[in-house]
Amino acid sequence: MKKLRLRFSRSQLCLPYAVFLILFVIVPLIVILYYAFTNGQGHFTFDNFKSFFTNANTIGTLLYSLYLAAVTTIICLLIAYPTAYLLARSGFKKQYVLLMLFIAPMWINFTLRITALKEVLSVLEGNLSDFPFLNSVIGLTYDFLPFMILPLYTSFLKLDKSLLEAASDLGANKFFVFLQVTLPLSVPGIVSGVTMVLLPSMTNCVVLEMLYNKTYIPGSLIDSYFKAFDWNRGSMISIVLLIIIFIVTLVTNRFSDKDGERRTIL
Amino acid sequence: MKKALSCVWLAIVLLLIYIPIIIIAVYSFTDAKMVGGSIGGVSLDNYATLFKNEGLRDMIIGTVILALGSALISTILATLGALGAHYSKRVPKALIDIANRVPVVNADVVTGFSLCVLLIIILGISKDSYIPLVIGHVVLCTPFVYLSIIPKLKQLDNNLYEAALDLGATPAQALFKIVLPQLIPGIISGFMLAVTLSLDDYFITTYTKPATFNTISTYVYNATKGNQTEVKTALWALSTLIFLIVVIFVVVTNVLSMKKEKNKREKIS
Known part of the structure; x- marks a missing residue:
């Protein structure tokens, strides 16, 4: 903490937030x-870890949720990509209102x-329970679509028109302009849209439960351990989710906007 | 032809997005007990229930107070944090940035669960004190407010602060009268974001709320499990009311920004 005390008093303004972050994050x-690697009596153990990876139920849940989230993300992308493209590039008069x-339903x-x-x-x-998977995908897509449209729209808005003109002047037809210029330049938008849809749809069990789906995803597992006061196994699942999130963030950071800019210059 | 095709696509997507909301809105003005059921006639009973039913009314007021309160705390914390971090050396700033990113990328279930374990199980703070609930919402909102203020700080002209000091202002005066006003747009949009996040949260609320307290999310979730038709149809009215507020808000902000632009253009010409 001593490092934060610099000669300017201004930097000390961040002390309350720094303390808050340490305490509550x-x-x-x-x-x-700690809870993930101890048992109910507070002894160190790998049991939660072992039972997570040997229990067919937990592993199945994890794989199912990955599958569900992947399908949702792809469908969101398929709907949002042309939508965002048309919104940003069609030259509608009241583009912003449109x-x-x-995204208004988001509120x-x-x-x-x-x-x-x-x-x-x-x-x-x-009967809703006849189509559990279909309903889950529809529900999650309906919930998260705006989060996919928004980053894609921004990346299309940033797209430099002169690059498109240059490509067509150099003889590329419309399809190739899209494939070689528009698509690569929209990668940062795709990546940030995918992270905003993929991770939440892996854990948002409320949407599924509201649509009468009996299949579990990690969010519902944590929820069930929470209701059973099983803090240790709940923590284990949280840690597994954290690791997945950490990996996804690491991967997506490589495609962040800075990278896009670099590619534009090249 | 091309424009027509793109209009058709956009219209289809909009239709898919709005069909459920509009159907519910239409049904909220009738006495029907379920969508697709028989409609006896037009009625405002659902809207009356919204204000008469004590549970519903308390829930709505509680949700709004919680959202505004935690957004206010988040905004103050984040503004101070962003200011301090901006003027800090590289290492402490990077550390704050990283810690700030954790709740942003983390799943809400994990954030809620870990806070619940710390505050309620280990520290033994009673849920009924509302302290865990407020802390939870502040943890959820503050990082986003911080992220919306930081870009404004980067655009800041540092010379203005120095100039204020040269002209005899104390550092505090320079900070509050020169630097802070320039951050207002970021602070306001951060505050709005915090309100939206708090209103929409489910997971952190369920893990930290007192048993008798409900926000819209937890209330609706519990209501859809039971068979209380009166409450269910009143929720249609609530959804319609929120939708109308959103529409009015969007229209007003648009009109205001258009007027501003017009004024600017007139001034220039």
């Missing part, structure tokens, strides 16, 4: 790390939106 992580139309509480979706789906399908 760093310490909780250390606490669940964009707001697409309605997600549980209310899912309730509305559920009503419509039950009229269409009759």
